Amino acid sequence: RLLELIFHRRMLEYPCLTADPAVANAVFLPYYGGIDAMRYLYGPDYNSSHQHGRDLFNFLQSDNLEIWKRFSGHDHFLVISRPAWDLCQPLPTSPEDQRLWGTSFLMLPEFFNATVLTLESRAWPWQEQAIPHPTSFHPPSLALLESWVLRVRRSRRSTFMLFAGGGGTSSSGAPNIRRSIREECDSYRNSSNIEGLLNGRFETVCEIVDCSNGIC
Structure with a gap:
């Protein structure tokens, strides 16, 4: 806030x-x-x-x-x-x-x-x-920002993470983006075309990490 x-x-x-x-x-x-x-x-x-x-x-x-x-x-x-x-x-x-x-x-x-x-x-x-969330990353110059962007673009990233958060468990049927994200992940994991989705490049298509107990 x-x-x-x-x-x-x-x-x-x-x-x-x-x-x-x-x-x-x-x-x-x-x-x-x-x-x-x-x-x-x-x-x-x-x-x-x-x-x-x-x-x-x-x-x-x-x-x-x-x-x-x-x-x-x-x-x-x-x-x-x-x-x-x-x-x-x-x-x-x-x-x-x-x-x-x-x-x-x-x-x-x-x-x-x-x-x-x-x-x-x-x-x-x-x-x-x-507009983006406030962060602690405040490069003091354009050159430093551009060097960081270049480094990120060159990095090999095999894992992507999305924070969906808790909640969204109501059965009322009301629209809820958190529940939709988790349901889409489950759909990918249970897909009959799992090998095609992996495309030989990934170990898993989607995995949900439950942090409700405070340990991830």
């Missing part, structure tokens, strides 16, 4: 900042959406997750409304330190609608014009832009 704080701090050091939003080419919204989402995902507002972001929009409508209306929000952007999939729960059409995991921030029509930087974006919404 530190991405929002890190990005905000870096923006405060940006040399081209202006105190007058009327002359700004882009307007950064220092809204910690990933942190705010916690109360809708786990807290007392669990059953009101479609309200995530409405307080922000109400603020934008009450504070310098002309700045938002100038381009209908097209020049506004924000950072949310959660995957986009956690923020695209369909808006309820009735109180009886089944609640899925996540909030509805990215489904609010009020923010369709704003650009949202997320840890993982969906493929089709133009306003979502994926």
Whole structure:
């Protein structure tokens, strides 16, 4: 969840900042959406997750409304330190609608014009832009970065790892990417064409490592 704080701090050091939003080419919204989402995902507002972001929009409508209306929000952007999939729960059409995991921030029509930087974006919404997780790798020069990229490209990698995480065991039939990844892995392992999948280059096609006991 530190991405929002890190990005905000870096923006405060940006040399081209202006105190007058009327002359700004882009307007950064220092809204910690990933942190705010916690109360809708786990807290007392669990059953009101479609309200995530409405307080922000109400603020934008009450504070310098002309700045938002100038381009209908097209020049506004924000950072949310959660995957986009956690923020695209369909808006309820009735109180009886089944609640899925996540909030509805990215489904609010009020923010369709704003650009949202997320840890993982969906493929089709133009306003979502994926940015990487914060890491400890910060090369001080372009030359060092390019040398690292070249080393990675030349490396012989026979094993690839994907972290799917736990959960996704519900039998409700609701969409769940973690369960889908594990089911696809099982499908490959049980395939009748296992030799063709291995192609003589790999020992196994897919293997699940269970780290639930703390030992991997």
